[in-house]
Amino acid sequence: MNVAKRTFDAVIVGAGGAGLRAALQLSEAGLKTAVLTKVFPTRSHTVAAQGGVAASLGNSTEDNWHWHMYDTVKGSDWLGDQDAIEFMCKKANEVVIELEHYGMPFDRTDNGKIYQRPFGGHSMNYGQAPVMRSCAAADRTGHAMLHALYQRNVRANTQFFVEWMALDLIRDADGDVLGVTAMEMETGEVSIFHAKATIFATGGAGRIYYSSTNAFINTGDGVGMAARAGIPLEDMEFWQFHPTGVAGAGVLITEGVRGEGGILRNAQGERFMERYAPNLKDLASRDVVSRAMTTEINEGRGCGPDKDHVLLDITHLAPDTIMKRLPGIREIAIQFAGVDPIKAPIPVVPTCHYQMGGIPTNYKGQVVVPKDGNPNSPVAGFYAAGECACASVHGANRLGTNSLLDLLVFGKSAGETVVEDFQSGQLKLKPLPADAADVSLARLARLDGQTNGESVFDVGLEMRRTMQKHAGVFRFDNLLKEGVQKIGEVAERAKRTQIADKSKVWNVARMEALELDNLIEVARATMVSAEARKESRGAHVRDDAPDTAENPNGRDDANWLKHTLWYSEGNRLDYKPVNLKPLSDDVEPIALAKRTY
Amino acid sequence: MTINRGRVRWQCRRALLELDLVFTRFLERHFDRLTDDQLADLDDLLRCDDYDIWAWVNGSKACENDRWKEMIGLLRQG
Numbered sequence: 270m271n272v273a274k275r276t277f278d279a280v281i282v283g284a285g286g287a288g289l290r291a292a293l294q295l296s297e298a299g300l301k302t303a304v305l306t307k308v309f310p311t312r313s314h315t316v317a318a319q320g321g322v323a324a325s326l327g328n329s330t331e332d333n334w335h336w337h338m339y340d341t342v343k344g345s346d347w348l349g350d351q352d353a354i355e356f357m358c359k360k361a362n363e364v365v366i367e368l369e370h371y372g373m374p375f376d377r378t379d380n381g382k383i384y385q386r387p388f389g390g391h392s393m394n395y396g397q398a399p400v401m402r403s404c405a406a407a408d409r410t411g412h413a414m415l416h417a418l419y420q421r422n423v424r425a426n427t428q429f430f431v432e433w434m435a436l437d438l439i440r441d442a443d444g445d446v447l448g449v450t451a452m453e454m455e456t457g458e459v460s461i462f463h464a465k466a467t468i469f470a471t472g473g474a475g476r477i478y479y480s481s482t483n484a485f486i487n488t489g490d491g492v493g494m495a496a497r498a499g500i501p502l503e504d505m506e507f508w509q510f511h512p513t514g515v516a517g518a519g520v521l522i523t524e525g526v527r528g529e530g531g532i533l534r535n536a537q538g539e540r541f542m543e544r545y546a547p548n549l550k551d552l553a554s555r556d557v558v559s560r561a562m563t564t565e566i567n568e569g570r571g572c573g574p575d576k577d578h579v580l581l582d583i584t585h586l587a588p589d590t591i592m593k594r595l596p597g598i599r600e601i602a603i604q605f606a607g608v609d610p611i612k613a614p615i616p617v618v619p620t621c622h623y624q625m626g627g628i629p630t631n632y633k634g635q636v637v638v639p640k641d642g643n644p645n646s647p648v649a650g651f652y653a654a655g656e657c658a659c660a661s662v663h664g665a666n667r668l669g670t671n672s673l674l675d676l677l678v679f680g681k682s683a684g685e686t687v688v689e690d691f692q693s694g695q696l697k698l699k700p701l702p703a704d705a706a707d708v709s710l711a712r713l714a715r716l717d718g719q720t721n722g723e724s725v726f727d728v729g730l731e732m733r734r735t736m737q738k739h740a741g742v743f744r745f746d747n748l749l750k751e752g753v754q755k756i757g758e759v760a761e762r763a764k765r766t767q768i769a770d771k772s773k774v775w776n777v778a779r780m781e782a783l784e785l786d787n788l789i790e791v792a793r794a795t796m797v798s799a800e801a802r803k804e805s806r807g808a809h810v811r812d813d814a815p816d817t818a819e820n821p822n823g824r825d826d827a828n829w830l831k832h833t834l835w836y837s838e839g840n841r842l843d844y845k846p847v848n849l850k851p852l853s854d855d856v857e858p859i860a861l862a863k864r865t866y
Numbered sequence: 867m868t869i870n871r872g873r874v875r876w877q878c879r880r881a882l883l884e885l886d887l888v889f890t891r892f893l894e895r896h897f898d899r900l901t902d903d904q905l906a907d908l909d910d911l912l913r914c915d916d917y918d919i920w921a922w923v924n925g926s927k928a929c930e931n932d933r934w935k936e937m938i939g940l941l942r943q944g
Binding site: 309485600 | 925
């Protein structure tokens with residue numbers, strides 16, 4: 270098959286916040302830059318980010334990057350790399366002010382500065398009191414950010430390939446990255462994008478879980494492509510969950526509902542939080558509530574025919590209160606749970622929200638892998654930023670508003686690194702191997718030729734259910750062990766997916782089959798990494814790693830203060846040290862301590 | 867110009883989960899029965915901002931474009 274070839278200085282996969290920020294850096298420096306995206310840029314999932322972007326501007330309360338760094342390291346449960354965290358917190362003001370100059374409509378203080386609001390986990394003076402650090406544009410921060418970045422890219426002549434799906438990473442015999450293969454959805458044709466630099470900014474893979482707040486596009490395409498190409502995935506056991514997503518749908522029910530008096534009940538109608546958190550009850554912290562819900566479900570006290578959820582009850586509140594204070598929630602319950610919360614409780618489950626792990630990178634956005642004794646050896650020509658990457662700034666748990674900051678700082682940093690390497694002549698257009706497109710063509714031929722195969726929907730559903738049950742918010746050794754077995758079986762089935770419609774043009778079924786190939790890599794990585802990590806840390810909480818004097822919160826620094834690396838080939842694990850040393854002498858390392866709030 | 871149904875179906879993939887869920891239901895129940903004129907209206911609606919579409923669908927904001935109202939109605943009723 271003849272495969273068209275296009276050549277660029279750089280190719281970026283993904284046009285959410287990280288991809289657009291990186292593209293801007295390249296295009297403004299005059300590099301010929303292609304951005305591939307499977308949906309129109311302003312329909313990327315960055316749009317859904319509401320909370321804001323963290324920066325220690327100190328406009329609303331006193332603040333500085335040292336405090337922000339401390340909060341982020343502590344939030345990460347010390348799994349974050351302190352060099353990358355220092356870099357991010359130091360750069361925050363710069364990238365936010367740049368956005369302001371791009372026309373981003375931030376909320377303002379009376380004297381015209383960017384208004385900042387408080388957010389969970391962010392503090393002043395090393396945990397002493399809440400700080401106002403989040404810069405927001407009403408509740409549309411991600412949306413406003415994406416539009417500002419897109420407009421700026423149009424001005425800078427970034428070349429967009431909209432509704433193109435990247436298929437596979439191209440590496441040569443040296444392991445260097447030479448670009449990607451991609452399919453144009455309008456024609457079904459495969460092309461090679463040959464480039465000196467390839468940047469992945471493809472977002473997270475929250476769709477591996479049955480209950481997920483993520484939009485359908487979040488299928489971890491870059492993470493899957495990297496894994497198939499032999500790049501290990503870092504810390505994939507760490508996923509952030511929100512306790513109250515609508516069961517079966519995933520749409521978030523804000524904490525405000527419990528703040529207004531909402532009560533969680535099990536199948537017996539019992540207010541079970543009284544047993545788990547006698548004082549705070551339903552208003553206990555997210556992880557406590559999520560764990561309690563999971564325990565109720567696992568012990569057979571879940572609701573519904575499958576006993577797979579609990580109920581969030583606000584029927585005791587006055588209808589007026591619900592209509593006035595929680596109108597959006599009533600609409601969500603009616604639309605997605607089919608219940609009017611004035612009359613009946615809302616079915617809810619802990620719901621996957623954010624991927625902390627990903628493609629291993631350093632603070633420069635270079636993808637790094639173990640090689641010749643160096644655990645962080647850069648892969649020539651390959652960079653990543655945003656949720657698909659693991660820098661690692663979020664470690665075992667991300668703070669709210671640090672995700673938008675992550676994509677700005679590391680999108681820009683990856684872009685800067687590429688521009689520097691390009692201008693110094695270090696980046697070369699290496700010759701394409703003759704078989705550059707073979708892997709992709711073989712995948713497509715397999716899919717088209719499959720007979721007696723599996724339904725993409727059925728295999729995807731089995732994957733999501735397996736992940737939810739076996740590697741959910743609260744983890745159990747026996748369930749994880751079974752999960753490793755089960756997800757392996759699902760992965761075997763995923764190799765035999767079949768589609769009825771073989772047409773080339775706008776074939777959505779083919780796209781979904783290709784997306785499943787990416788999701789399944791992430792699912793395997795998550796399950797295997799989670800089973801192996803025999804401690805509790807941040808978002809990875811195991812029933813058999815309890816809170817003791819020796820291991821506070823179940824965290825076992827003696828054995829597990831290290832990053833997981835999972836390799837797709839051989840389903841193999843490796844580990845590398847956490848960088849506890851900051852980037853500069855401006856700050857002392859933040860010493861290990863118990864994470865309490 | 868004929869509108870490619872596969873393209874419109876793909877463009878029902880949105881940035882917000884709320885809309886993905888609404889469109890999934892819509893694709894199952896209504897999409898195959900849309901006339902060419904209705905398909906053109908949908909194609910047009912899909913160019914709008916996701917937060918606007920969601921506000922029209924959940925009723926928190928009234929849609930002022932007559933051309934989109936029928937589609938909004940179908941998206942709302944599920």
